Amino acid sequence: MTRLVLSTLAAVSLLAAAGCTTTEKRAAGGAAVGAGTGALIAAATGNNVAGGALIGGAAGALIGAATTPGMCRYRDAYGRVYEAPC
16 A cells, blocks of 8 residues: 555656646755755664754755746747757
8 A cells, every 4th residue: 555655756756846846846856865965864873763864955055046047938929838958
């Protein structure tokens, strides 16, 4: 049962990520790396692992979104949203 739940969550996550913009993908990647790093550092120093993961994930998401290389979101005459260099 656990494998089924984990597989379902992984599939839903992949489908959700497919519709993300570059900025959103970078923020999610930064959050994942930051959460992992924060948890490792907290565990190594004997602090609260969940708190370290939370702080690291938030910092990683902010840094990942802020370092997106000059892409802006635009909307064309038909209402479609697209990204292009600023």
